[in-house]
Amino acid sequence: MDEYYLFTGEDSLPAAIAYALGIDKLSFELIPDLKDAIAVPFDLTLRAGHLKNDRLVHSDDFSDIGNIWTDYMPNEFTWLLMSSKMRKVIDSQLSGEESIDWLTCGIGHAGEVVTYNVLRFDKPLDVLNIEETTFVKGTDHIIKPVFAQKKIRNYKVFNKPSFGDNWRIPPAVYIATSVKQAIEKAGLTGVAFSRAKVV
Known part of the structure; x- marks a missing residue:
């Protein structure tokens, strides 16, 4: 039986974090506008994120951040915002049945704009083992998924x-072992994995 992993961004500070300056919508509020788009209609801007008094603060001081352009870019929308290199690695592993496409997104820093990619699903996927998954009582809100x-x-x-439509641009995805191994072999940065439960 194949193993699968929850794939997210690394949770560590200090780090470069992409913000949409001047955009006051939350991630789920943007999804209807991005459903059929080919690019995010605004650029993001890098800020340096630090932990101060147990709170995230941001500034323009990147002096203690080693790698600013990580392959997974943390961002205020919690999108899966990936470098072109990571996109190529993931695309090379897909079976073709996942119904995935990509939005491009510009990220600016120090006069440079780098193109990143937002992973997007075209349709919801039936993946749960309903009997084993834990839900909030009386609802379909998932506490602990089992696939x-x-x-x-x-x-x-x-x-x-x-x-709602949050499945279209999720904050995390699950990947097969072969995808995890390809990501690790390519030396992609800013990523984290934890094993998913599959029965």
């Missing part, structure tokens, strides 16, 4: 169901 091996066997990347 059905027979449902995910043809997917190399998938997301869990979520309310």
Whole structure:
């Protein structure tokens, strides 16, 4: 049986974080505008994120941040915002059944704009083992997902169901071992993995 992993960004500070300056919408509020777009209609700007008095603060002081342009870029929307190198690695591993496409997004810093990519799903995927998944009582809100091996066997990347259209641009995805190994072999930065439960 294949193993699968929750794939997210590394949770460490200090770090460069991409912000949409002047945009006052939350991630889920932007999804309807991005559903059919080919690019995010605004650029993001890098700020240096630090932990101060147990709070995230940002500034323009990047002096203690070694790698500003990580392959997974932390951002205020918690999108899967990936470098072109990471996009190529993921694209090379897909089975073709995942219904994934990409939005491009410019990220600016010190007069330079670098193109990143936002992973987007075109349709919701039926992936859960309903009997084993833990839900908030009386709702369909997931506390702890458990995935059905027979449902995910043809997917190399998938997301869990979520309310509204949030499944389209999720904050994290699940990946097969082969994708994890390809990411690690390519030396991609800013990523974190934890094993998912599959039965």
